[in-house]
Amino acid sequence: MGMARPRPDRLTAMHEVATGVHRLGRKRHNFYVVVEGGRVTVVDAGGCNELGLLVDGLTTLGMPLDAVEAIVVTHAHTDHIGFAAEASRQGIAVKVHEAEAAFARDHSAGTQVATGDLPLWRPHVILFLAEMVRAGAQRAMPVPGVETVRDGEVLDLPGRPRVVATPGHTAGHAAYFLPERHVLFSGDALVTLDVTTGTPGPRLLPDVFHGDVVQARRSLEQLAALDARLLLPGHGAPWHGPIAEAVRAALG
Ligand SMILES: [Zn+2]
Ligand SMILES: [Zn+2]
Numbered sequence: 183m184g185m186a187r188p189r190p191d192r193l194t195a196m197h198e199v200a201t202g203v204h205r206l207g208r209k210r211h212n213f214y215v216v217v218e219g220g221r222v223t224v225v226d227a228g229g230c231n232e233l234g235l236l237v238d239g240l241t242t243l244g245m246p247l248d249a250v251e252a253i254v255v256t257h258a259h260t261d262h263i264g265f266a267a268e269a270s271r272q273g274i275a276v277k278v279h280e281a282e283a284a285f286a287r288d289h290s291a292g293t294q295v296a297t298g299d300l301p302l303w304r305p306h307v308i309l310f311l312a313e314m315v316r317a318g319a320q321r322a323m324p325v326p327g328v329e330t331v332r333d334g335e336v337l338d339l340p341g342r343p344r345v346v347a348t349p350g351h352t353a354g355h356a357a358y359f360l361p362e363r364h365v366l367f368s369g370d371a372l373v374t375l376d377v378t379t380g381t382p383g384p385r386l387l388p389d390v391f392h393g394d395v396v397q398a399r400r401s402l403e404q405l406a407a408l409d410a411r412l413l414l415p416g417h418g419a420p421w422h423g424p425i426a427e428a429v430r431a432a433l434g
Contacts, residue, residue, distance in 0.1 A: 229317025256369025282354025289322035350398025374418030
C-alpha cells in the first residue's frame with residue numbers, strides 16, 4: 183500500500199452558471215469568472231491558497247491567466263480578496279470600492295469577523311472554518327496596489343460590470359451587476375447559505391458577520407431595484423428569480 187494520491191475535489195470544479203459566467207471555489211464559498219471575447223473578469227479572489235483553482239478553471243476553458251483583465255473584489259475579507267495580492271504581483275489589476283481600499287491595503291483598517299463570536303458548537307460552523315483554513319483565509323494578504331471604483335461606475339471590463347455600493351457587511355462592500363446578462367454578484371451583502379447552519383435560500387448572513395447590521399439591511403434596497411434574475415453570492419448556490427424576491431426573503 184502506497185500513499186494515497188490526492189483525489190481531485192469535485193466541489194472545486196468549475197461550473198458554468200450562465201452563458202460565459204463560471205462559478206469557482208468550494209462548497210461553502212464562491213468566486214466567479216466572466217468571459218467575453220476571449221477576455222476575463224474575475225469576481226472575488228477566494229482565499230490566498232486558491233489562485234490555482236482559478237488557473238485550473240481557466241485552463242479548462244483553454245485560457246491562460248493572462249486573459250484576466252481585472253479582479254473586481256466585493257470586499258476585503260480574507261475569503262474574498264485572498265489571491266488578489268498574488269495576482270496583483272503578476273500584473274493583474276485588482277479593483278475594490280473606494281470605501282474599502284484602506285481595508286484592502288491594510289487588514290487592520292477594517293472590520294474582521296470575530297471567530298470567537300461564532301457558535302463553535304455547531305457542526306456547520308466547524309465545517310465552514312475548516313474550509314476557510316484550507317482556502318488560506320486565516321491569512322490576510324494586503325493588496326498595496328489596489329485600484330478603486332465608485333458607486334454606479336460601469337467598468338470597461340468583460341461583462342461591463344456596474345458597481346453597486348452595498349455597505350454594511352463591511353464599510354466599502356460593493357456588489358457587481360451585469361445588466362445585459364441580468365446577473366448580480368452580491369458578495370456577502372446577500373447570500374444563499376447560512377454558513378452557521380447549512381440552511382440554503384436567499385438571506386443575510388447572521389448578524390455576527392456584519393460590521394453594521396442596520397446598514398446591511400438598508401443596502402438590500404439598492405439590490406432590490408436592479409433588473410437581476412440570477413443571484414451569484416459569495417456563499418451559497420446560484421439562485422434564479424427576480425432579485426426583489428430574494429431581498430424580500432432575506433428581510434424576512
Ligand atoms: Zn465577508
Ligand atoms: Zn464571505
